[in-house]
């Protein structure tokens with residue numbers, strides 16, 4: 001196996017910001033860089049994508065520094081993905097975006113060698129995948145009508161909250177989309193001391209779920225607020241990896257799993273199994289990433305309750321193709337591996 005990587009640049013259709021500082025994308029909010037990993041074995045190449053997040057102290061540089069040390073840990077057997085990922089995590093637990101890119105490339109390689117898509121190799125039924133939510137970026141409230149009309153083909157909208165004008169924004173959004181499901185993501189933006197009030201305030205808008213209301217590890221405040229919350233609370237930043245999940249039972253109603261956060265498909269499948277055992281709901285999300293990264297998530301999307309896989313749909317110039325979008329559902333294709341090809 002030979003591990004190499006390169007950077008690509010893509011552009012989002014719109015600039016967008018979220019409540020948490022330091023997470024807006026660069027270059028006026030429109031250019032994003034990603035690291036694409038290739039693993040070659042017997043002339044077949046598997047591809048994976050790293051979408052590092054500043055919140056987890058990951059950058060393209062930290063991803064590539066980690067990748068530069070991984071070749072000796074890969075071993076000789078590309079089919080032992082779980083073993084390879086476990087080995088990598090012993091050294092690179094804090095570099096899960098990099099581990100995820102390798103996990104994805106190994107899955108792509110596995111599927112291409114077996115000439116089957118990953119969802120099929122895992123025995124998943126892609127016909128049962130739930131519709132995805134479509135993100136409505138926080139902008140001038142005057143732009144909401146345009147944003148909502150652009151999301152016309154989607155029955156579930158997701159909007160970032162945690163701003164002073166949340167109620168105003170949600171009032172307007174509900175007016176524009178009276179029949180759609182609305183998910184909100186506070187991205188750690190609400191104070192634990194006023195959590196119940198904030199939840200009560202937004203609950204009047206008939207929300208499907210609230211993602212990560214507070215900063216991480218505010219478990220007492222969350223446990224209290226959850227007792228009276230009519231809306232399910234879903235951990236995102238609090239549910240980074242499998243070892244986080246157990247402590248979240250009774251604190252949150254569900255967890256949001258993202259491949260680049262947890263370390264790839266192997267770790268995500270562990271989180272799914274854990275959450276199911278703990279009777280928690282499961283959401284599957286993504287970063288702003290190309291169809292390569294999102295297609296990896298789509299392979300396992302039949303196993304979750306809430307799908308939030310719109311990262312590639314936010315791009316103006318997605319360099320990969322192969323994911324299917326029909327009736328608001330993002331489905332993996334029939335092609336082997338992760339099912340995408342570079343344009």
Ligand SMILES: [Mg+2]
Pocket residue numbers: 185187211212236237256
């Ligand atoms: Mg989130």
